[in-house]
Amino acid sequence: MAAVVLATRNKGKIAELSQMLEGFELEVLGLDAFPEIGEIEETGTTFEENARIKAQAVAQATGLVAVADDSGLEVDAIGGAPGVYSARYSGEGATDARNNAKLLGALDGVPAERRTARFRCVMLACAPGGEELVADGAWEGHIAEAPRGDNGFGYDPLFVDLESGRHSAELTREEKNARSHRGKALRRLLADWPAFWTRVGR
Template sequence: MGAVVLATRNKGKIAELSAMLEGFHLEVRGLDDYPEIGEIEETGTTFEANALIKAKAVAEATGLIAVADDSGLEVDALDGAPGVYSARYSGVGATDLKNSEKLLAALHDVDDDERTARFRCVMLAYAPSGEQLVTSGAWEGHIAREFKGDQGFGYDPVFVDSESGRHSAELSREEKNQRSHRGKALRKLLADWPEFWARAGVE
């Protein structure tokens, strides 16, 4: 059985990818399996650059294929912000709540029909041979004027899914995975995985 390393310590993400890669007979590990790998600084200015930084560092440290993702929220009225800075939008000591509150304040005077936004995710697999597989996904919606729902994390309580009209934080995990940017990127990654595995030259 081969192995891949998911460049995260998030056990939920690891379990999700393990289940989806089950048919490929791969063992999915996380960064907790490699405590010698410290925090990887994300210095890129795009989602793809940050995903590459993480995946390349982990692949070189472990000698295994590594998969990383980077994602964030793009708001049209804010020229794409907070974008790659979504997790630290409110500055030092940023929390999900502080980030969402800052976002709502920035959009206070923006009309409802101009509050369009999307979550975007780039997922990247990197092999020690240097081969890469890059996929992406977007989830269209708009920013609400108030918080709603208690599921999910990040900007989910203020992001409204354009298809259902419900806040992301009101959706079940299954519903969210079907619609979300990360779910779309992951399904594309899995569709291209056999060809990538062959190119990567893994025994």
């Protein structure tokens, strides 16, 4: 069975992406399978740049097709922040709890109608020879005044899905995959996957 490497150690992302890749007869590996690969510094200023940095580095290190995503939360009332800095929004040693607390602080006093936001994701597959496949997706919603729900990770407890009115952390994994930025990006990536896989000679 052919293998692809997801350029992440985030178990939440690996679980989500592995489930969505079922049916493609691919062995899905995470970076935990390659302990020799150290931290890959995300120096890009856009989601696409960061996804490319990670995918290229992992494809070169493993000799396998690598799939990387960079995603984050854009909140309109604070100029699109935290954006590409979503994972490290609260600074060195950032945690989900600290990031969420900082976001709530930044939105203190902002009325509900101005708390519009979206999760955005760029997903990029890179072969060792440099061939690329790129897709993106967005998930519209708004930021609640208090967290709710026990599913998901990151900003999921604060993000309210525009369509259902439920917090992302209240959705099942299947419901989230159907709506989420990552799910949309991956479905777009997979739509073009057969042609890409043929091109890279797998």
